[in-house]
Amino acid sequence: MKINGTAYRSVWVDTEDSWSVHILDQTKLPWSLDVVRLVTRDQAAHAISSMQARGAPLIGAVAAYALCLALRNDASTEAMERDAELIGATRPTAVNLRWALERMLTRLRNTLPSERVAVAYEEAALIADEDVARNEAIGRHGLPLIQAAARQPRCMGRPLGRPLGHAVNVLTHCNAGWLATVDWGTALAPIYAAFNAGIDLHVWVDETRPRNQGAALTAWELGKHGVPHTVVADNAGGHFMQHGMVDLVIVGADRVTRTGDAANKIGTYLKALAARDNDVPFWVAMPSSTIDWTVSDGVAEIPIEQRAAAEVTDMTGQMADGTIATMRVVATDSRAANPAFDVTPARLVTGLITERGCCAASAEGLLALFPERR
Numbered sequence: 001m002k003i004n005g006t007a008y009r010s011v012w013v014d015t016e017d018s019w020s021v022h023i024l025d026q027t028k029l030p031w032s033l034d035v036v037r038l039v040t041r042d043q044a045a046h047a048i049s050s051m052q053a054r055g056a057p058l059i060g061a062v063a064a065y066a067l068c069l070a071l072r073n074d075a076s077t078e079a080m081e082r083d084a085e086l087i088g089a090t091r092p093t094a095v096n097l098r099w100a101l102e103r104m105l106t107r108l109r110n111t112l113p114s115e116r117v118a119v120a121y122e123e124a125a126l127i128a129d130e131d132v133a134r135n136e137a138i139g140r141h142g143l144p145l146i147q148a149a150a151r152q153p154r155c156m157g158r159p160l161g162r163p164l165g166h167a168v169n170v171l172t173h174c175n176a177g178w179l180a181t182v183d184w185g186t187a188l189a190p191i192y193a194a195f196n197a198g199i200d201l202h203v204w205v206d207e208t209r210p211r212n213q214g215a216a217l218t219a220w221e222l223g224k225h226g227v228p229h230t231v232v233a234d235n236a237g238g239h240f241m242q243h244g245m246v247d248l249v250i251v252g253a254d255r256v257t258r259t260g261d262a263a264n265k266i267g268t269y270l271k272a273l274a275a276r277d278n279d280v281p282f283w284v285a286m287p288s289s290t291i292d293w294t295v296s297d298g299v300a301e302i303p304i305e306q307r308a309a310a311e312v313t314d315m316t317g318q319m320a321d322g323t324i325a326t327m328r329v330v331a332t333d334s335r336a337a338n339p340a341f342d343v344t345p346a347r348l349v350t351g352l353i354t355e356r357g358c359c360a361a362s363a364e365g366l367l368a369l370f371p372e373r374r
């Protein structure tokens with residue numbers, strides 16, 4: 001996608017040295033666009049754990065490049081296995097991390113140590129390029145859902161009707177846009193496709209406390225593409241649904257079980273409950289690299305990352321004079337808990353949008369699209 005007319009991906013290899021890895025520092029957005037150059041395994045691992053690079057598909061791609069950087073230092077089998085384990089421990093919920101490392105190891109275990117670096121970069125580039133293609137396909141398959149909403153009669157007999165002319169109103173949570181993937185995004189891919197197709201649409205962007213990925217990242221990237229949007233407090237979505245102001249919800253996912261349960265940023269489950277109560281379609285968009293075929297019960301089996309309490313007690317923002325400041329917003333003596341994800345059970349999900357098409361959030365639905373997993 002473009003930033004001020006220049007095309008970017010969220011991770012890329014340096015075009016001059018052909019080995020160092022660049023990312024956009026997402027902890028600095030929307031205040032500044034900082035490119036970080038990663039040259040060691042530890043820098044890349046830190047980029048994932050500190051969330052300079054975040055979002056399930058991007059975590060997978062950066063993990064693949066982290067292994068490339070590690071192999072430049074030591075390409076022995078022992079070091080490779082140890083480094084993959086270390087990189088794999090940076091974040092627990094997004095299964096794309098494990099998926100990417102397993103894919104890299106499967107190829108590299110069958111490669112001579114002397115050839116591993118070159119092969120690793122080749123495989124990491126494939127992972128990145130395939131992610132772009134998958135997300136572009138998610139956009140194509142999700143587009144008809146927004147087109148159908150655009151054709152529906154206005155207001156649906158609800159009290160307030162649409163807030164912005166006749167626009168289709170989509171609500172999204174967290175950031176599942178191009179910043180969270182290598183390009184295009186997952187939940188935002190159908191939105192970009194619809195906008196590019198000339199559909200009049202407007203996006204309600206959940207701020208997504210505690211780290212504000214919606215307010216800081218989704219709003220920024222939608223704005224850069226010219227997509228009309230409004231940032232709302234996390235707790236406002238139910239109200240807008242009750243008043244007929246949301247036509248559909250589209251969110252991303254960090255791990256989807258073989259049965260269609262979806263782990264995503266904390267607060268997603270509450271939006272799904274509100275959507276069900278108000279008959280608003282609730283769609284989960286994700287590439288197949290986000291499906292964990294080994295897990296059936298998402299609530300019981302998906303590990304939920306517990307992050308630092310400071311992410312809840314403190315907030316970072318820009319002061320009137322332009323400086324960036326972090327301040328405490330919680331009473332000094334109070335503790336805070338910070339589960340970073342929750343699981344939306346398949347029964348609350350209208351359907352899944354994948355690179356192979358849309359399906360029911362169920363084992364049958366997924367297996368119909370991915371028969372090789374039977």
Ligand code: MRU
Nearest residue numbers: 054055056174176180252253265
């Ligand atoms: O903690 P984050 O910012 O990595 O969480 C990101 C999300 O929850 C996204 O919605 C999810 O990864 C889908 S990304 C296309």
